[in-house]
Amino acid sequence: MRQSISIAILLFCSIALKAQERNFDPFNYSIQKQSISAHGAVVSAHPLASMVGLSILQQGGNAFDAAIATQLALAVVFPGAGNIGGGGFMVAHLAGGKNIAIDYREKAPYLASRDMYLDSLGNAQPRLSLETHLASGIPGSIAGIFAEFKYARLPFQKLIQPAIDLAKNGFAITAAQAASFNANRKDFIKRNSSATAFVKPALWKAGDTLIQPALANTLLRIRENGASEFYQGETAKMMLEEMNRGKGLFSAADLAQYTATERTAMNFKYKKFHVLSMPLPSSGGILLQQMLGMIEPYHLSDMGFQSAAAVQLMIEVERRAFADRAEFLGDPDFVKVPVSTLVSKSYLKKRMADYTPGKAGNSLVTRAGNVKESEETTHFSVADNEGNAVAITTTLNDSYGSKIVVTGAGFILNNEMDDFSIKAGVPNMYGAIGNEMNAIQAGKRMLSSMTPTILLKKGKPFLIVGSPGGTTIPNSVFQTIVNIGEFGLSASDAVNQAKFHHQWLPDSVFIERDFPQAIAEQLKTMGYSIKSRSSIGRTDIILFKKKSLIAVGDKRGDDDAEGY
Numbered sequence: 001m002r003q004s005i006s007i008a009i010l011l012f013c014s015i016a017l018k019a020q021e022r023n024f025d026p027f028n029y030s031i032q033k034q035s036i037s038a039h040g041a042v043v044s045a046h047p048l049a050s051m052v053g054l055s056i057l058q059q060g061g062n063a064f065d066a067a068i069a070t071q072l073a074l075a076v077v078f079p080g081a082g083n084i085g086g087g088g089f090m091v092a093h094l095a096g097g098k099n100i101a102i103d104y105r106e107k108a109p110y111l112a113s114r115d116m117y118l119d120s121l122g123n124a125q126p127r128l129s130l131e132t133h134l135a136s137g138i139p140g141s142i143a144g145i146f147a148e149f150k151y152a153r154l155p156f157q158k159l160i161q162p163a164i165d166l167a168k169n170g171f172a173i174t175a176a177q178a179a180s181f182n183a184n185r186k187d188f189i190k191r192n193s194s195a196t197a198f199v200k201p202a203l204w205k206a207g208d209t210l211i212q213p214a215l216a217n218t219l220l221r222i223r224e225n226g227a228s229e230f231y232q233g234e235t236a237k238m239m240l241e242e243m244n245r246g247k248g249l250f251s252a253a254d255l256a257q258y259t260a261t262e263r264t265a266m267n268f269k270y271k272k273f274h275v276l277s278m279p280l281p282s283s284g285g286i287l288l289q290q291m292l293g294m295i296e297p298y299h300l301s302d303m304g305f306q307s308a309a310a311v312q313l314m315i316e317v318e319r320r321a322f323a324d325r326a327e328f329l330g331d332p333d334f335v336k337v338p339v340s341t342l343v344s345k346s347y348l349k350k351r352m353a354d355y356t357p358g359k360a361g362n363s364l365v366t367r368a369g370n371v372k373e374s375e376e377t378t379h380f381s382v383a384d385n386e387g388n389a390v391a392i393t394t395t396l397n398d399s400y401g402s403k404i405v406v407t408g409a410g411f412i413l414n415n416e417m418d419d420f421s422i423k424a425g426v427p428n429m430y431g432a433i434g435n436e437m438n439a440i441q442a443g444k445r446m447l448s449s450m451t452p453t454i455l456l457k458k459g460k461p462f463l464i465v466g467s468p469g470g471t472t473i474p475n476s477v478f479q480t481i482v483n484i485g486e487f488g489l490s491a492s493d494a495v496n497q498a499k500f501h502h503q504w505l506p507d508s509v510f511i512e513r514d515f516p517q518a519i520a521e522q523l524k525t526m527g528y529s530i531k532s533r534s535s536i537g538r539t540d541i542i543l544f545k546k547k548s549l550i551a552v553g554d555k556r557g558d559d560d561a562e563g564y
């Protein structure tokens with residue numbers, strides 16, 4: 001009975017114009033796409049995770065408390081990308097003015113080596129970096145959550161409890177989740193030697209209950225013993241046993257020595273804003289600074305939103321930023337990256353010297369990759385009434401990562417090793433190529449595209465933004481910022497209007513299906529190869545107005561905005 005009620009309600013997506021009282025019932029909830037509120041807001045990929053974060057704010061937690069509770073809840077209710085077996089990045093602005101970037105990206109195990117995914121003839125074997133125990137980097141999410149906890153206020157037990165309850169007692173899955181579990185059913189069965197929570201005898205349907213007892217127990221142990229449980233305790237032991245079973249590379253030393261790293265956030269001016277974003281080992285912040293820097297001299301706003309001229313300029317800017325990504329970027333703890341040159345005004349001006357309005361550029365490299373569509377990675381944004389703002393993007397890489405569940409511990413392992421350049425010039429699952437800068441080395445972090453970002457205006461938060469979507473992430477964030485900063489779109493339109501994507505190679509422009517056809521035709525006339533794809537990113541933002549917070553969950557998923 002309870003399930004049939006929830007199916008009906010799940011099919012109803014509401015847009016709340018005012019912050020409303022929303023009951024937290026894991027078996028009966030709706031998706032709220034926009035919330036306008038006065039005190040605090042949370043927007044994430046799943047309504048239950050957003051509601052958990054909101055309730056923490058309402059109980060006196062700050063944005064960090066709410067972010068941690070949301071992140072842990074996402075590991076339960078959004079297992080395709082929410083995780084404790086993956087990694088991620090946080091960018092935050094503290095009410096007192098301090099800016100923080102925390103890097104908890106996975107690291108290559110110590111036994112990993114440059115050519116580990118090549119066969120005896122030197123050919124790349126991408127299956128190994130995506131579908132096997134060899135695909136996983138050492139997970140960073142739990143170390144990251146405890147690094148975030150330094151800025152929180154409430155006891156950790158309170159922040160993790162909703163996730164434990166959701167895993168133990170279950171929740172009703174959405175229609176999109178049912179379809180996703182069914183689509184991945186064969187892989188879950190093939191890649192796991194024991195039963196997982198994501199496969200049941202019959203196919204899933206909307207409103208079915210997902211219960212994850214093993215994950216609940218893992219979270220309980222973390223509640224009792226902290227991060228050391230994951231990296232040195234019973235959970236670590238289970239991960240090592242899992243690796244033994246599947247000939248993976250994790251060692252006890254890899255786990256015990258993993259640490260999250262505080263880095264200096266990218267901090268640069270764009271128009272009247274200060275932009276804070278993620279530095280290396282994510283390419284996101286550098287790409288964003290390059291793209292915003294390259295458009296600056298061109299008066300984009302006069303060209304008009306989705307005009308052929310504006311879209312062409314942005315495509316060419318994306319092309320150049322991604323070409324630099326492939327050539328220059330890698331883990332700064334291992335390789336020297338000329339960051340200050342790459343983002344300098346004079347360099348960016350030179351990069352645009354060969355830009356010809358009305359004529360398609362050419363990536364001038366023969367090898368082209370395939371861009372795979374995937375709902376991997378998840379971003380969430382949190383704001384409190386004290387002036388703290390938190391942007392977190394976290395991932396298992398592909399949807400459900402390697403799809404290998406740690407036996408007994410109930411969580412999915414990432415397949416982040418595929419974000420390394422497994423062989424120079426060979427595209428990864430996003431079609432991105434790289435070179436020695438992003439080659440595999442023991443203990444190194446693979447290059448990312450995640451772009452958790454905060455815009456400040458007069459020193460106060462103006463916009464919190466981020467997205468999933470692999471290499472499309474920096475472009476989704478770039479276009480959302482430009483939609484607001486140049487074209488004056490509403491928060492909802494900035495997120496939901498059709499997006500486009502160019503990443504140097506393959507030399508094609510990917511457009512969403514609702515992108516205006518007339519503009520696509522004009523781009524073709526200019527010489528662009530145009531390809532259509534179902535969706536680009538899922539951008540979850542909070543926009544700060546004088547007296548209110550407008551939180552928007554992207555129309556492209558179950559994303560949900562809550563506020564009070």
Ligand code: GLY
Pocket residue numbers: 377395396397398416419447448449450470471
């Ligand atoms: N795994 C996607 C990224 O980090 O960019």
